[in-house]
Amino acid sequence: MTAELHNDLIVAAILFVLGAIGFLTRRNLIVMALSAELMLHAVSLNLLAFSRLHGNNEGQAFAIFIVTVGACEAGIALALFVALYRRRRTLDVTAWRELGEEGLPADTSLEEPSIVPVAPAPLEFPHLTPAGRVPEVPKRRAPDRV
Amino acid sequence: MHPALLGQTDWLTGHEAALLPPLLGFLAIWWLMPRAKVWPRSVGVLLGLAALASGALTLFQPGAAIVSNVLFAFFALAAIASAALMITNRNPLYSSLWFAVTTLCVCGLYLLRAAPYLAAATVIVYAGAIIVTFLFLIMLAQQAVGVAAYDQRARQPLAATLLGFLVLGGLICALRPWAPVATAGEVLTEAVEAAPASQALLRIPPALAADPFSQRGDRPLGEVRGLGRVLFGKYLYAVELAGTLLLAASIGAIAIALSSRRGAT
Numbered sequence: 238m239t240a241e242l243h244n245d246l247i248v249a250a251i252l253f254v255l256g257a258i259g260f261l262t263r264r265n266l267i268v269m270a271l272s273a274e275l276m277l278h279a280v281s282l283n284l285l286a287f288s289r290l291h292g293n294n295e296g297q298a299f300a301i302f303i304v305t306v307g308a309c310e311a312g313i314a315l316a317l318f319v320a321l322y323r324r325r326r327t328l329d330v331t332a333w334r335e336l337g338e339e340g341l342p343a344d345t346s347l348e349e350p351s352i353v354p355v356a357p358a359p360l361e362f363p364h365l366t367p368a369g370r371v372p373e374v375p376k377r378r379a380p381d382r383v
Numbered sequence: 384m385h386p387a388l389l390g391q392t393d394w395l396t397g398h399e400a401a402l403l404p405p406l407l408g409f410l411a412i413w414w415l416m417p418r419a420k421v422w423p424r425s426v427g428v429l430l431g432l433a434a435l436a437s438g439a440l441t442l443f444q445p446g447a448a449i450v451s452n453v454l455f456a457f458f459a460l461a462a463i464a465s466a467a468l469m470i471t472n473r474n475p476l477y478s479s480l481w482f483a484v485t486t487l488c489v490c491g492l493y494l495l496r497a498a499p500y501l502a503a504a505t506v507i508v509y510a511g512a513i514i515v516t517f518l519f520l521i522m523l524a525q526q527a528v529g530v531a532a533y534d535q536r537a538r539q540p541l542a543a544t545l546l547g548f549l550v551l552g553g554l555i556c557a558l559r560p561w562a563p564v565a566t567a568g569e570v571l572t573e574a575v576e577a578a579p580a581s582q583a584l585l586r587i588p589p590a591l592a593a594d595p596f597s598q599r600g601d602r603p604l605g606e607v608r609g610l611g612r613v614l615f616g617k618y619l620y621a622v623e624l625a626g627t628l629l630l631a632a633s634i635g636a637i638a639i640a641l642s643s644r645r646g647a648t
Contacts, residue, residue: 241455243558245496248459250554252466252489254547255412259470261543262416264533267475267517271482274509275466278489281505285496292604294613297498301614304501304508305625309632311513315520316636328475328524329533 245286253279266321266328270314277307401441405555407434408467409548415471416540431467435460455495462488473534475521483514497605 252275259272281300288296318328325332411434414427439456462485469481486509493502525531537543614622 241496244455244459245492246558247555248463248492250551250558251408251463252485254551254554255463255466255470257550258412258543258547261547262537262540263470264536264538265475265478265531267521268470268478268534271478271517272470274513275469275482275485278486278505281501282489282492282496285493285498285501288498289496289604294604294610295617297501297605297610298613298618300498300501301504301610302621302625304504305629308508308513309628311516312632312636313639315516316639318520319523319640320642322520322524327531327533329531331533331538 242286242290245282249279249282249286252276252282264330266314266318266330269330270311270318274307274311277303400437401555402552404434404438404441405548405552407431407437408551409544410434412467412471412548413541413544415467416537416544417471417473417535418540419536427471431464435464451495455492458488458491458495462492473530475534476518476525479514479517479521483510486510486514499605500607500610501605 256272256275256279259275260269263269263272281303284296284300284303286296288294288300321333322328407430411427411431414422414430415424439460465481465484465488469478469485472478472481486505490502490505493499493505
């Protein structure tokens with residue numbers, strides 16, 4: 238049983254660290270929110286491991302509260318992202334750098350054009366070689382107004 | 384040096400192989416991070432696969448129950464791999480889908496740990512609701528052709544990855560005394576009673592042991608009846624608070640969205 242516990246704790250630690258790395262490095266607001274949810278998953282896994290070790294349901298009750306708080310957080314975060322996107326037309330978190338502390342050195346590695354365009358595939362229709370002569374289409378009279 | 388830390392380093396001198404999977408994982412994550420110059424992805428993928436394989440070899444010892452071992456290994460490795468793909472993918476659309484895969488795998492782990500109700504709730508809430516709304520927002524925000532530049536460049540990938548894997552190494556070393564000592568058919572209660580002071584969390588506190596609702600063995604763990612007894616008995620006020628929190632969050636989300644619309648026009 239402690240083997241199960243140890244494996245669970247290791248896996249939860251790995252998931253938590255991956256979520257933390259994603260939260261620190263990614264600049265898309267949505268991916269940052271998803272990384273935070275991944276960290277919540279890892280913590281619930283820890284609670285479930287201890288719940289199984291101790292053989293009672295309290296850890297599962299805590300995990301249900303975590304799911305509740307995660308749902309609240311996701312809803313508020315989505316509303317905030319929509320508001321921020323309407324202001325700046327971007328989901329980049331570094332667009333809101335002035336909300337941080339003043340006087341910090343600027344991160345020069347982040348200067349770049351805002352959109353890297355991917356070349357669209359050229360749109361081509363098949364060309365038929367003209368043959369014969371153009372048929373004469375009889376001119377149609379415009380329909381009378383009723 | 385602190386004596387506990389000294390003990391950890393003593394342990395490490397015999398088990399250098401345990402440092403291999405975190406090191407390979409660090410290299411894989413750092414390689415796969417989105418950056419300006421495109422590095423070949425295949426090297427990162429190979430490094431990640433090597434990390435997963437070595438981790439599986441060192442972590443999952445063959446135990447008594449083969450089926451649960453295999454299922455646990457499958458779900459755990461799939462969850463870790465899809466989480467790594469989630470944080471390294473350049474397209475937020477694919478990141479969301481990989482997060483859905485991670486959620487499903489973590490729910491498989493929940494099922495293995497006797498929590499069917501929680502697994503169902505997590506699938507419904509996360510994979511059902513949150514992912515769909517995030518996908519809506521991504522499709523709303525990504526009207527232009529191409530991947531946005533801020534998804535192509537990670538912010539300080541080397542420092543963040545190094546920090547994360549240092550934390551992971553510290554956690555693995557801290558959890559090492561809890562590793563199983565090769566006991567097949569181990570009786571849980573004896574192991575818990577005999578837990579040394581370093582494993583104080585393994586002991587069941589006496590107040591909990593005296594609680595009739597948390598007695599081991601009277602009801603199967605994870606049954607909805609027992610879970611409901613705990614939720615609506617001991618934690619009734621917390622449930623009410625959680626409901627109030629949900630109400631406040633929904634009101635707040637609607638207020639934020641509406642006020643931003645009024646400010647934009």
